[in-house]
Amino acid sequence: MPSPPSSPTKSTDGSESNSSTYELRKCPSHTAKYLEMKPQSKRSNSNENELKRQDESKATKRQNNTNETKATKKVRLRLTVSEEDKANKRARKSTKMISSSEFDEVYYKTFGHKLSLAEADNQRGTPNDQDKECFEKARSKAEKKTTVKLPNNNETAEIPKITKISFGNYLIDTWYIAPYPEEYSQNDVLYICEYCMKYMKSSFIAKRHQKKCAAKHPPGDEIYRDDKISIFEVDGRKNKMYCQNLCLMAKMFLDHKTLYYDVEPFLFYIMTEADERGYHFVGYFSKEKRSSMNYNVSCILTMPIYQRKGYGQFLIDFSYLLSKKENKAGTPERPLSDLGLLSYRSYWKTTVFKELKQQKGPISIEVEISNHTGLTPDDIISTLETNQMLNHDASTNTYSILINPQIIENHLTYVDQKNYIQVNSTKLTWTPFVLSQDRLAHLLGENPKLTIKNVDDESMDIDID
């Protein structure tokens, strides 16, 4: 019930306020009824009869009024909603519905009046020659349309929109689709700054960026320099944006790559070639800061423009150089891309052959070859197997290595002739970033298990000399 202007409880407190209450009672709205009920109990007897009479007369007046309005209302009802009208209305409605439903049926049956009713008849089960002809016509028409649309079709998500990247002075064809933000995937060419890895939509923005970009080399520390070749170590935690952008670009050349955004647990080793303009990006490999599986490479890429120059082998050799510095054997994370597997097989073969050539006496895979090269015993065995150098004696159940010096010599001469750049271990200025649990325990002179428990993630990231 809506609250009246002055509350009825208030009016019950004192008789002085009665007059104002009565004025309110005169209000023709239905709230007045509520008001008039309350003060009755508190009224003085002398006034009561008079007031009662007034009330009664007013009440009868009101009743008459309401009766009158009710009567008029009744008349009105009779006028507007007569049964005849209702019936007519119903009839009109039903005829309208029928016609619209009929219309819909024809419309959908004839594919929006594209077919005649005879053509749209689907009672027949098997298509006749005319139907087949129609189908062939429609198919050839559709095929023509799609072949025309394909090269510039920027609307379908399945078709790679970015087919080239403008990188440094090169325009490079991409191999796979990378999940760049939608607004950057609308054009055929994506512009990437080779120094800071920022990606841009147009050549205009790229040129403007080129003028403004202060970077002339990757971020992070330069840990290796030999003539014009440098390697920078970039921390995924400290240079998150650079590493994310790098991963996105790498996806366009790597099939299996799934890491784009969670770059913090990784270190990135960027290989560059320097000239008077700056340090040009050649390739990179990423490595987990702490790998439980002893992976020394997570992703590895040489830009297509620098392939067939031995830079891939250089990066692999460099990753093993770091593993040797860490005093442990390493292996790349699986699965490897087809190109990656070929590069690794070639590298393992050359490395194992070099090691075997130097050996004069008995040799142990685990002690000599693995320690000297940084290769895991598994990788060494698989290399020996692929080159048919592992012999199994079934009677004694022992394995032996078959060495043919001529084959080894031939392979090493072939590799030397390529004259690829080699890693010079003396040029490396680096201390292992992540200490192995055992080594940390050894340095601290503590029980390894207790040390692992007490060392948190952040403190493990600190270099210890």
Ligand SMILES: [Zn+2]
């Ligand atoms: Zn830049």
